[in-house]
Amino acid sequence: MGGDHGPSVMIPGVARSLEKLPPHVRFLLHGDEAAVNAEVARCKGLAGRVEVRPAERVIGMDEKPAQALRRGKGSSMWNAIEAVKAGEAAAAVSAGNTGALMAVSRLILRMSAEMDRPPLVVSAPTLKGVTTFLDAGANVDCDAHRLVEFAILGEAFHSAVHKIDRPSIGLLNVGSEDMKGHQEVREAHRILREGNLDLNYFGFVEGDDLARGKVDVVVTDGFTGNVALKAMEGAAAFMRAELMKAFTSSWNASLGAALARPALRAFRDRISPAPAAPLLGLNGVVVKTHGSADQRDVAKTIAVAVDLAQSDFAAEVERNMRKLPAAIAESMEPPE
Amino acid sequence: MGGDHGPSVMIPGVARSLEKLPPHVRFLLHGDEAAVNAEVARCKGLAGRVEVRPAERVIGMDEKPAQALRRGKGSSMWNAIEAVKAGEAAAAVSAGNTGALMAVSRLILRMSAEMDRPPLVVSAPTLKGVTTFLDAGANVDCDAHRLVEFAILGEAFHSAVHKIDRPSIGLLNVGSEDMKGHQEVREAHRILREGNLDLNYFGFVEGDDLARGKVDVVVTDGFTGNVALKAMEGAAAFMRAELMKAFTSSWNASLGAALARPALRAFRDRISPAPAAPLLGLNGVVVKTHGSADQRDVAKTIAVAVDLAQSDFAAEVERNMRKLPAAIAESMEPPE
Numbered sequence: 280m281g282g283d284h285g286p287s288v289m290i291p292g293v294a295r296s297l298e299k300l301p302p303h304v305r306f307l308l309h310g311d312e313a314a315v316n317a318e319v320a321r322c323k324g325l326a327g328r329v330e331v332r333p334a335e336r337v338i339g340m341d342e343k344p345a346q347a348l349r350r351g352k353g354s355s356m357w358n359a360i361e362a363v364k365a366g367e368a369a370a371a372v373s374a375g376n377t378g379a380l381m382a383v384s385r386l387i388l389r390m391s392a393e394m395d396r397p398p399l400v401v402s403a404p405t406l407k408g409v410t411t412f413l414d415a416g417a418n419v420d421c422d423a424h425r426l427v428e429f430a431i432l433g434e435a436f437h438s439a440v441h442k443i444d445r446p447s448i449g450l451l452n453v454g455s456e457d458m459k460g461h462q463e464v465r466e467a468h469r470i471l472r473e474g475n476l477d478l479n480y481f482g483f484v485e486g487d488d489l490a491r492g493k494v495d496v497v498v499t500d501g502f503t504g505n506v507a508l509k510a511m512e513g514a515a516a517f518m519r520a521e522l523m524k525a526f527t528s529s530w531n532a533s534l535g536a537a538l539a540r541p542a543l544r545a546f547r548d549r550i551s552p553a554p555a556a557p558l559l560g561l562n563g564v565v566v567k568t569h570g571s572a573d574q575r576d577v578a579k580t581i582a583v584a585v586d587l588a589q590s591d592f593a594a595e596v597e598r599n600m601r602k603l604p605a606a607i608a609e610s611m612e613p614p615e
Numbered sequence: 616m617g618g619d620h621g622p623s624v625m626i627p628g629v630a631r632s633l634e635k636l637p638p639h640v641r642f643l644l645h646g647d648e649a650a651v652n653a654e655v656a657r658c659k660g661l662a663g664r665v666e667v668r669p670a671e672r673v674i675g676m677d678e679k680p681a682q683a684l685r686r687g688k689g690s691s692m693w694n695a696i697e698a699v700k701a702g703e704a705a706a707a708v709s710a711g712n713t714g715a716l717m718a719v720s721r722l723i724l725r726m727s728a729e730m731d732r733p734p735l736v737v738s739a740p741t742l743k744g745v746t747t748f749l750d751a752g753a754n755v756d757c758d759a760h761r762l763v764e765f766a767i768l769g770e771a772f773h774s775a776v777h778k779i780d781r782p783s784i785g786l787l788n789v790g791s792e793d794m795k796g797h798q799e800v801r802e803a804h805r806i807l808r809e810g811n812l813d814l815n816y817f818g819f820v821e822g823d824d825l826a827r828g829k830v831d832v833v834v835t836d837g838f839t840g841n842v843a844l845k846a847m848e849g850a851a852a853f854m855r856a857e858l859m860k861a862f863t864s865s866w867n868a869s870l871g872a873a874l875a876r877p878a879l880r881a882f883r884d885r886i887s888p889a890p891a892a893p894l895l896g897l898n899g900v901v902v903k904t905h906g907s908a909d910q911r912d913v914a915k916t917i918a919v920a921v922d923l924a925q926s927d928f929a930a931e932v933e934r935n936m937r938k939l940p941a942a943i944a945e946s947m948e949p950p951e
Contacts (some may be wrong), residue, residue: 334690406853416789419797453752453841461755461838486845490853502797503842506835509822510843511850517742517826518854524874535875538867 281375292577474606617711627911810942
């Protein structure tokens with residue numbers, strides 16, 4: 280029911296996702312029965328693959344998380360998460376209210392790691408492919424321990440979804456030498472380098488390595504991550520605006536732009552970030568897409584949820600989380 | 616003598632700067648006498664405007680700051696800063712070793728503010744004009760007090776160099792509400808809003824407001840600032856590379872690119888950051904340009920140094936710095 284368009288985009292998104300999913304994948308569609316059924320009837324190929332689960336209410340896009348917790352029971356979002364908890368569903372997908380989704384997921388599924396809330400995870404395009412970037416804004420204050428947890432979650436996510444074996448992990452800093460940066464980032468660096476975790480740790484990376492794709496997974500605190508990601512979005516918007524100005528500055532340039540239009544469109548698609556934002560660190564798979572998602576975005580988000588549910592993501596996270604206390608202890612011993 | 620090209624770029628840069636400077640501006644050229652004189656002889660219009668000051672040595676581009684402090688006496692960089700201290704020069708300009716310039720400037724001129732080292736200041740192009748951004752990396756750990764000092768320095772710099780009366784100041788954060796962000800940024804927000812400083816404080820801004828030009832001066836700590844700035848550079852490099860790929864993807868697109876070339880070149884110039892990086896917070900004006908600066912960059916950097924020296928920059932900084940202790944005390948009083 281969530282997002283700007285509700286079932287009229289979500290259900291066609293489900294139909295579109297089926298084209299690429301294995302035949303055993305089925306959907307529980309939580310929401311207003313009449314509205315959902317009407318959309319299901321309009322979409323081809325859904326028969327036998329979906330089951331409508333009527334929900335008596337919807338959590339609004341502007342409800343506060345606390346409100347959603349108090350009054351959310353029986354809503355489509357609540358029921359979708361409950362179905363994951365009950366083992367009826369392997370994953371939940373939503374385009375709804377982000378704060379509410381996070382709060383309801385934490386309440387029902389509980390965090391598996393020690394962190395307070397799931398990091399925001401972004402899959403961003405780079406010159407070499409795609410980088411998993413976290414935390415993009417959920418946890419503003421992060422100690423070293425928290426940063427290492429992000430590395431564990433990011434690694435398991437990247438290998439499950441982007442199908443890279445032993446993805447490389449970088450810790451965002453202002454330089455590459457061991458002594459650079461503040462205490463938290465230096466301590467996390469020591470744990471990742473010296474602790475006996477099963478991770479392919481590269482070391483420190485810098486801001487420009489994000490778009491360059493120097494590593495597969497970039498780890499940072501939610502303050503720096505939020506600012507960096509928005510700064511890049513702002514830079515991209517600025518360049519687009521300036522480019523359009525340049526292209527309309529003369530008759531020749533306009534003709535040039537017309538001839539180059541398909542290439543420019545491919546360029547725009549290339550630099551768009553992936554629409555799926557998983558809520559990692561929960562005991563269960565929940566993946567969010569943005570409110571303005573279109574059918575394609577919904578289908579891509581579903582594919583990510585299926586990848587997470589079918590991979591050994593959860594087992595891999597658990598394996599490394601168990602090693603974490605020892606890794607922290609090791610990193611504190613004086614070097615021989 | 617500094618930068619990748621030494622006098623062969625610095626001296627023509629001086630000559631070029633004279634075209635736009637008032638006739639009373641004169642230059643002391645510190646460096647190897649023969650090399651500097653040879654370049655002076657080749658450039659027109661320098662007669663009567665320059666005086667060569669022979670220096671017996673040069674601080675290398677890869678010397679450590681500590682080394683520069685120990686052995687830098689009598690070098691061209693050292694003498695240029697000494698001339699500012701002695702009141703012989705109103706400002707020093709260098710394309711040399713940044714770490715050495717900072718260390719030598721601090722030793723000779725001393726900091727005027729309480730900070731340990733000058734913030735790195737960047738003038739970045741935006742959709743609306745130019746934004747002054749600090750700290751871009753010199754002070755990794757910043758408490759609230761330090762952030763407010765940056766606001767004071769950035770404001771005086773922006774009004775002196777970009778000729779904006781009462782420039783607006785934003786504090787970089789992950790959202791615009793008072794409760795957003797970590798403790799340091801919330802406390803600085805309170806001092807800037809409630810303290811009786813002579814500043815046009817806008818409030819919190821976010822990462823994408825940087826390129827958008829929402830405010831004239833953006834203040835942040837050196838960790839976040841360094842990452843954000845490099846992330847934007849990386850995003851710009853990524854977009855350029857993708858654009859070139861798009862433009863060579865078909866015959867039509869290549870023709871389009873050829874027709875649009877002048878517009879694209881204008882675009883590249885538009886998004887290049889300004890070459891002048893002032894070292895603020897010293898008792899004297901020192902402005903750095905990058906090692907790969909060309910003549911135009913050197914001339915622009917000189918213009919910034921002249922603007923700082925001729926404006927009431929120093930007086931404006933001092934006026935607000937004197938009000939700072941009271942502003943901090945005020946912001947700590949409970950609201951009525």
